[in-house]
Amino acid sequence: MTGWLFSVTAGLLFAIGLYGVLIRTELVRRLLAANVMATAVFLFLIVVAAETPDGPDPVPQAMVLTGIVIAVSLTAFALALIRHFRAVTGESDPEGGDDD
Amino acid sequence: MPVSDLLASGFDVLLCIGLLWLAWQAITGTGLFRSVVMFMVFGLMMAVTWARLGSPDLALAEAAIGAGITGALLLNACRAAVSEMRSDEQPLRDRPSGVPKWLALPLSLAAGVGLAWLMHSIPRDGGPTPEAAIKAAETHFLDNPITSVLLDFRAIDTLLEMAVLLLALVGARVLLDQRRLPALYPVPDHPMPMLPSLLAMITPVLLLTGLYLFWAGSHAPGGAFQAGALLGALGVMYQLAGRFTPTHEPGTVNALLITVGLGLFSLFACLSLLWAPAPLSHPEQGAYALVLLIEFALMLSIAATLVLLFVGSRSLQLRRSTNHPGGRQ
Structure with missing residues (x-):
């Protein structure tokens, strides 16, 4: 029950994130959407880890822990990139382009 | 089903609904500041979810990094966005994206549901890794x-x-x-x-x-x-x-x-x-x-x-x- 529920939640979270990446053109919001997608993938990994019969599998947990730190550093880099973009173009979105 | 299991399942359902609602609000809501706050609360709910799925290590990391540091970075970005905006520009307007909404919604829903179905059909016996890792961890110098x-x-x-x-x-x-x-x-x-x-x-x-x-x-x-x-x-x-x-x-x-x-x-x-x-x-x-x-x-x-x-x-x-x-x- 728990695994099924969280699998579906992860799928829907991935859908919401993907929808945001496709629909929002304002860059910070698009970054948030990409972060939601990443979280959905983490959730998938941990659901599989939690359902492993020998107890929670430490390998995916360690991978997700690494992933969380990578995600924050990439978010910081992307925010610097966005600020740079805004300084260069004076726009807060790339006119419907997909440059993120 | 014992009452405690029922309560736990009810809690899980509430948690999942909360996660989905917060993610939806963070992405579709108007106002960048509101989105960022929603995203920070989403991070905190994720921390609870990790704890619920038996990963206290992740819960600690998510609460400190996912909700805390990421939130601080994003709030900073909000202020930067407001102060660097040209006076004639609409506050953080959203131009219509190249992908129309009627196409984006079913497309992402299909991707999400397909992914969930795929992940659900992955065998849960874990293969050789967890067994080896758990067995090795029992005798490892790190507990x-x-x-x-x-x-x-x-x-x-x-x-x-x-x-x-x-x-x-x-x-x-x-x-x-x-x-x-x-x-x-x-x-x-x-x-x-x-x-x-x-x-x-x-x-x-x-x-x-x-x-x-x-x-x-x-x-x-x-x-x-x-x-x-x-x-x-x-x-x-x-x-x-x-x-x-x-x-x-x-x-x-x-x-x-x-x-x-x-x-x-x-x-x-x-x-x-x-x-x-x-x-x-x-x-x-x-x-x-x-x-x-x-x-x-x-x-x-x-x-x-x-x-x-x-x-x-x-x-x-x-x-x-x-x-x-x-x-x-």
Whole structure:
């Protein structure tokens, strides 16, 4: 029950994130959407880890822990990139382009 | 079904609904500030979810990094967006995207549901890895299986992660220096009577909690990442209170702090070839002390990098924060 529920939640979270990446053109919001997608993938990994019969599998947990730190550093880099973009173009979105 | 199971299932359902609602609000809501706050609460709910799925290590990391540091970075971005906007520009308007909504919605829903179905059909016997990792962890010198994966079995991942962290910082600085964007929030010039006493109260608590998490990492939930994130949060608070003065010149202490984790880890990788055929193998003697030393270096580097990423994305000409990002003056 728990695994099924969280699998579906992860799928829907991935859908919401993907929808945001496709629909929002304002860059910070698009970054948030990409972060939601990443979280959905983490959730998938941990659901599989939690359902492993020998107890929670430490390998995916360690991978997700690494992933969380990578995600924050990439978010910081992307925010610097966005600020740079805004300084260069004076726009807060790339006119419907997909440059993120 | 016993009442406790029923309650737990009800809690899970509420948790999942909350997660979905918050994610939806963060992405479709109007107003950047509102979205960011929703995203921060989403991070906190994720921390509860990790705890519920039996991963307290992740819960700690998510609460400190996912909700805390990411939230601080995003709030900074909000203020930057408002203050750098041209006066004739609509506040953060959203142009219609190239993909129409009627196409994007079913497309993403199909991707999400398909992914969920695929993940559900993955066999849960785990294969050889969990069995080997769990069995090895029972006899391993580190009692926390996740720490043993991070610093022994898959140490290469952690090593490369530190490289990514450093690369992100260097990349952010290069971008920000290039445009010479002005600092957004210079050191507050008006006196804030509450902040020093708040800092005085919170500094020992955060230092103690951070160091405890670092120490606990070898046998209980915790470790260098969680501890580094907490110390980084302390550094962010010091920056917000104006206790770190941004300067233009790169400082030796700062350079040392951000590179000591990667440096020591790489040194260990090279030296380990002396006693083992493959790099990153631990020696028979003194492995525990070695891991503690590396973890301490990782903790310092993570804390310093997170603080500098926060400051760097905020006032671009910063080369360093003058003091120790771990919170000492």
